[in-house]
Amino acid sequence: MQTTAAVARMPKGDFSIEEVTIDAPRAGEVRVRIAGVGLCHTDLIFRDQFAPYPLPAVLGHEGAGVIEALGDGVEGLAVGDRVVLGFSSCGQCARCAEHLPSYCRDFPPMNYAGMRLEDGSKAYVANGEAISSHFFGQSSFAAQAIVRARNVVKVEDADAPLDILGPLGCGLQTGAGGVMRSLACPAGSSIAIVGGGPVGLAAVMGAKVQGCSTIVLVEPVAARRELARELGATHVVDPTAGDVTEALRALIPDGFDFAFDTSGRVDAIQAALGALTSRGMIGLVGVPPSAEDGITINIAAMITYGQRVVGIMEGDSDPQTFIPQLIALHRDGRFPFDRLVRTFPLAQINEAIAAQARGDCVKVVLIP
Incomplete structure (x- = not known):
């Protein structure tokens, strides 16, 4: 299927808004319709190659949205679930067993490789060119994203403002x-x-x-x-x-x-x-x-x-428990993170980056 994404093509260059083809979710993945995605400094440092990341790429790692499709073997999630997208971890190493998944043995490749580790494939294609995906297991600067199911945190509170919850998955939980x-x-x-x-x-x-x-x-x-x-x-x-x-x-x-x-x-x-x-x-x-x-x-x-x-790293968070805790604190008026947020259309990502750099706003959330 076709979707819209903000693509990083060169270090320190503007993002380009492009129509791309997105894969169907494979085993252990889900496809999420993105309601909003936070703009984080980490997105920019990887675009700018502070640490190597294969370009062109769809970045974005603070997404929230609604599950549209499930890959094989996904359990505990359903089409229509409202979700926040966290980072990737293996779920099997010693640190994951201690509920410290941000120190996962496989954290760097799972979050920074820009591809599926199983076969090197990428979830996005533009004009026949593979576009790096799976940034923090999600690459959510797009209207739809392919996400590892382990990244996904269900939002049980029906009144929680889904479009601005994404930053809970990285910056705010940090x-x-x-x-x-x-x-x-x-x-x-x-x-x-x-x-x-x-x-x-x-x-x-x-x-x-x-x-x-x-x-x-x-x-x-x-x-x-x-x-x-x-x-x-x-x-x-x-x-x-x-x-x-x-x-x-x-x-x-x-x-x-x-x-x-x-x-x-x-x-x-x-x-x-x-x-x-x-x-x-x-x-x-x-x-x-x-x-x-x-x-x-x-x-x-x-x-x-x-x-x-x-x-x-990531506030020592176990997202499956800590993100719901932060949502509950927000509901009770004790974690009013919405006061930090200013929304921009995804198509205005470059203007949003400039506004945040000037200090015009604290936290940008992009709406596809």
Whole structure:
């Protein structure tokens, strides 16, 4: 069948809106009619070859929609099910058995290969040319997507706003899960969150859910600092106004229990490290500007104060349980992520990328 997709054809180039042929779902797959798909920084860094990905490609990994067709052997799902699309994992390795599928042994090939691993085939074709698919097991910058059934999370709440739920499958679960699951911040603890994009603001909301007593957002854009206050931040810091470590230490002289970096900037991570208390922990989720970037740690100080640095993937989320939890929190008014969202037609993806880069909006959701 024919569908419409946004195709990435060259690094740092515009996406092109094209009519493509999409496969029928094969064994273990479903076809989903996309109601909305989030635009994530990760889509752009793979387009731009921060990590190799075969172009041309249909990217997109924060989709939500309705199942239209089932491949052989798919159980527990039905045509007509409303679903959020998460990432791919094998379901069989040690980490998957621990309900930590984002650390799956096969995560890189299953999410970054751009093809079916069984035979190297791709789900999209344009004018006889195979187009890379299965990005994060879904490639949802399209009106229809072929998705591995294990990616799919059913939405049981009939009133949940399906068109904007897709970002729960990556960016929002990364921010909220980083605080609620990876760091597991206890009630009454303190946290400094660096970066006020969708991941950082999701972390602010997650910290409020956890009952953190001091929630600080470090963010240069004034409108985002104000939004963070409305979402639960107790304090905000403008990193352009002076030394960030000093500003954080002025709030809590003994240091913060937790820090959470969404920026990927070495200077920002070092500043947050300098504001940790004894036994403090910092979680890192921000992709750095360069794959070679690294931070410097004073080994003696790290030992003396027992401080911890942890890398976090997808908020340590088990999507089958955590995404429904976030939907329930949203229903109860405790995770109002809709306040971050601005929708654009999929056909305006390039305009949406520019608007997000300018800071005109926090989280773009594309509507096919």
